[in-house]
Amino acid sequence: MHGAPLEAWRDALQDLGLMGLIRTPAPPAAAAAPPAAGGAAVRPARLAAPYAAPADPAACPPEPAVAAAASLADLERAIQGCLRCPLGPGRIRFVFGEGDPAARLMFVGEGPGRDEDLQGRPFVGKAGELLERMLGAIGLAREQVYIANVVKCRPPDNRTPAPEEARACLGYLRRQIELVQPAVLVTLGATPLRELLGIGEGITRARGQWRQLEVAGTRIPVMPTFHPAYVLRQYTPEVRRAVWEDLKAAKAWADQAGRA
Ligand code: URA
Numbered sequence: 001m002h003g004a005p006l007e008a009w010r011d012a013l014q015d016l017g018l019m020g021l022i023r024t025p026a027p028p029a030a031a032a033a034p035p036a037a038g039g040a041a042v043r044p045a046r047l048a049a050p051y052a053a054p055a056d057p058a059a060c061p062p063e064p065a066v067a068a069a070a071s072l073a074d075l076e077r078a079i080q081g082c083l084r085c086p087l088g089p090g091r092i093r094f095v096f097g098e099g100d101p102a103a104r105l106m107f108v109g110e111g112p113g114r115d116e117d118l119q120g121r122p123f124v125g126k127a128g129e130l131l132e133r134m135l136g137a138i139g140l141a142r143e144q145v146y147i148a149n150v151v152k153c154r155p156p157d158n159r160t161p162a163p164e165e166a167r168a169c170l171g172y173l174r175r176q177i178e179l180v181q182p183a184v185l186v187t188l189g190a191t192p193l194r195e196l197l198g199i200g201e202g203i204t205r206a207r208g209q210w211r212q213l214e215v216a217g218t219r220i221p222v223m224p225t226f227h228p229a230y231v232l233r234q235y236t237p238e239v240r241r242a243v244w245e246d247l248k249a250a251k252a253w254a255d256q257a258g259r260a
Contacts, residue, residue: 059083066171072101072179075172079152085168087111087153087161093120097148097176104254106146106182107131108173109227110191111161117154122147127228131188134228138247146180148173150195166195178216183257184250185213185220189227197222203230208246223250 061079069075076096082088095112098121107123115125123131132142151161151169161169173196177185187193190203197211203226211222225246231239 059088063171066175069175069179072097072176075175075179079172082152082169082172085151085153085165087151087155087165090156091153092117095120095122095149095152095154097122097146097152099142099146100144101146101180103144103146103180104183104258105140105144105186105250106148106177106180106184107186107188108192108196109147109149109188111149111151112154113158114154122149123228126232130228130232134231134243134247137244138251140251146176146182148176150192160191161195163195166191170195174215177213177220181218182220183254185222186247186250187222187224189230191227193222193224199224203227207242208249210249221253223247223253225250 059081060083061081065078066075069078080094080096082094091112093112093116095116099106109123109127112122113125113127115128116122122128131147135142135145150166150173152172155161155165185196187196190200190206193199193203193206193211197213199206199211203224206224207226209224211224212219213222214220223246225243226234226239231243
């Protein structure tokens with residue numbers, strides 16, 4: 001039996017204060033394995049719907065087509081009809097990503113929200129406005145960086161993508177990173193850090209600490225920082241300063257890598 005319905009049921013019981021009356025179901029074996037390059041596997045903050053097999057396997061781009069894409073435009077063409085996971089049939093627009101295809105700084109968020117789903121562009125809502133202001137604070141315009149997400153289709157109610165959904169999309173993001181070849185990746189919030197690097201520790205602890213991601217034999221420095229949506233919710237001088245410090249460090253590294 002799949003774990004998600006059981007977990008949803010358990011959480012509902014917990015909400016009702018009835019948890020002590022039942023035994024906690026054991027996690028499914030697969031959930032025990034780390035998702036990627038080490039680190040603890042963790043569940044998303046909000047429960048995802050139970051995972052279902054792809055609705056239309058014929059509309060799932062085969063791995064060789066993803067690997068063979070020689071440019072971002074090729075890749076977008078190859079994957080824009082994707083129905084690999086249950087998010088595909090629910091989308092209005094596929095949100096591939098955008099920006100300078102040779103950017104030295106690449107930003108990775110979680111997944112499209114409502115505005116992004118409507119427009120087919122990443123970070124165009126309130127969080128996007130703040131991201132642009134954050135970029136402005138380090139002297140960059142949106143067009144000078146590349147912006148993508150872990151998942152390309154909007155999760156219902158803007159929930160955190162389920163691990164299976166993130167995994168179905170991860171090869172696309174990794175190929176995007178290979179094609180852009182940024183000097184530095186900035187991960188926004190806990191989800192890209194968990195799904196790309198397998199780091200499940202809280203973003204408050206992880207932010208500001210350099211990590212590395214290996215993509216096609218190249219090690220890319222990664223700077224984790226807070227997600228702009230979190231900054232909007234916690235609009236304190238401390239949080240804003242933390243993000244500013246993280247972005248300054250990321251830009252300084254990208255600048256000096258560009259001169260090397
Ligand atoms: N939040 C994200 O993580 N990505 C977007 O594109 C928009 C909001």
